[in-house]
Amino acid sequence: MTRLYQAEQQTLTLGFVPLLDAAPLIVAKELGLFAAQGLNVTLQREASWASIRDKVAFGVLDGAQVIAPLPLASSLGLGAAAVPMTTALVLSSGGNAITLSTPLLQQLDLDPALLPCPLASGKALQQYLQQVPQRQQPLRLATVSPYSCHHYQLHYWLSTAGISPRQVEVIGVAPAAMTAQLASDAIDGFCVGEPWSSLAQLSGHGSIVTSCDQLWHNWQEKVFAVSQQFADNQPQCYQALLTALLHACHWLQDVQSNSDKTTQLWHWLVQPQYLALADSGLTSSRLFNPVIPQAFFGAALNMPWRSQGAFMLQQMRNLQQWQGPLNHPLLQQVYRPDLYRQVAANLGFSTPATDSRLEGDGGLNGDGSRFSDGLLFGFNNS
The missing domain is CATH 3.40.190.10 (Periplasmic binding protein-like II)
Structure with missing residues (x-):
């Protein structure tokens, strides 16, 4: 993979929680995709999402695999002091x-x-x-x-x-x-x-x-997030990280149907510094549960949809965690589809043309979202 950016910082520490959808970070590390972008990355295992949030906020971690609503919640100051965060890449769907x-x-x-x-x-x-x-x-x-x-x-x-x-x-x-x-x-x-x-x-x-x-x-589950300060101060480094991670997601595209890739991924995940599965009773053949869909790559999947961000805001309102407009200006700060398109284009991957979509209709190619009760959620904050 060609080195595309001149990172302002070469040595970084990224956080993850031991879950199967930490795979893009682990693959990017083990396949040398970070190194190909001139980055010396250490992956740091954390026990909880609160720990991930706080360490990204205070700069102990330069970035992390995080639950999808976390950058929005952190920017709004929900559960902790407000620290603006941003994401330009969805790492996984389902799981x-x-x-x-x-x-x-x-x-x-x-x-x-x-x-x-x-x-x-x-x-x-x-x-x-x-x-x-x-x-x-x-x-x-x-x-x-x-x-x-x-x-x-x-x-x-x-x-x-x-x-x-x-x-x-x-x-x-x-x-x-x-x-x-x-x-x-x-x-x-x-x-x-x-x-x-x-x-x-x-x-x-x-x-x-x-x-x-x-x-x-077809809903975003984990995203890669950094603080807004990191994104502003080290834009080349941020895009180098995004490049390596999107490449890793692409490698994972067929992992469930490719036995060689499944075996390779299992070999990495089982290690104690990652998911530590050696004594779990799980095996490589059971790594992916067929009743729990898990996906890592796709033009629409990796897209940080602002419409999905607005739907998250609605869930926060429904549970009385937060009150405010769904077209909150923070959506444009937190979700950066423009950066996603730039990184994807450099790798030769296609991307959606819009920043929001009608959530719930399934999409023309079946790559849109659907809700079990038939809900349709329309939003445009482009």
């Missing part, structure tokens, strides 16, 4: 799932053959909660952060099923701790990224009741 504990599932009137299914599982849970309204404790479900797609997808599933927020308690748990919390009966279910749902199912402690791709199809 999340809602898993319920085995003891809870045994109490639901739900045919396992129907799973995974958002409608069937939601209806069964709603009927169960109606029948046992006097539980000593509310149903306890976990997500990785209150400002995550996991959190919004879980609430979307509950709302679509007619389950009131008062009937459940939603708490925060770090991704790697989810399975242990489920096994100890500390929680009744969770929404998390892979491989933790697969590991819970493999261990017998829970079962996947819906993939979040069934709820929000």
Whole structure:
């Protein structure tokens, strides 16, 4: 790969949380794609998204794989002091799932053959909660952060099923701790990224009741984010990082159908400094769960859609985390499709012509988003 930029800073530290969709950073490191752009990158494993947020904000990390709503939440000052962040690249789509504990599932009137299914599982849970309204404790479900797609997808599933927020308690748990919390009966279910749902199912402690791709199809999940200060002060370095990462996403395009690539990726992910899967019980053949779609590359997939950012703002409003207009000017600061187009063009990849789209209609080529309840969300902040 040709070196395209003269980075102002060559030595960098990037953060990630041990999840399957950290793969673009790991591939860019292990394949030498960062090095090809003149960058000496250290990848630093973090336990939680709060840690990632704070370390990017204070410059301890130069950038990171982050949950998609985090740059917007950080710029708005939600959950911590406001620190402007920006993203020009979506790293992955899908990969999340809602898993319920085995003891809870045994109490639901739900045919396992129907799973995974958002409608069937939601209806069964709603009927169960109606029948046992006097539980000593509310149903306890976990997500990785209150400002995550996991959190919004879980609430979307509950709302679509007619389950009131008062009937459940939603708490925060770090991704790697989810399975242990489920096994100890500390929680009744969770929404998390892979491989933790697969590991819970493999261990017998829970079962996947819906993939979040069934709820929000073709939706951004992880993005690469930096502080606005970093983007402003080191534009060449930022674009060099984006170039290496987009190239890594392209390498991952066919990883699920290419056994050689799957084996190679497994060899990297299993290492202790990355996902540390050697003693997990997972194998390379089970790395990708067929019921939990996961994707890394596509002209529309890697696009930081401002319409999806506006939809995130709506979810924040729905849960009373924030009040304000959906056409907030921060959308143009946080989401940089112009930089994405520039980097993609240099690599010979096509990109969408618009910064926003109608969310929910599926798109002309099937690469648009869809919602399980048929919602259409129109927005234009170009």
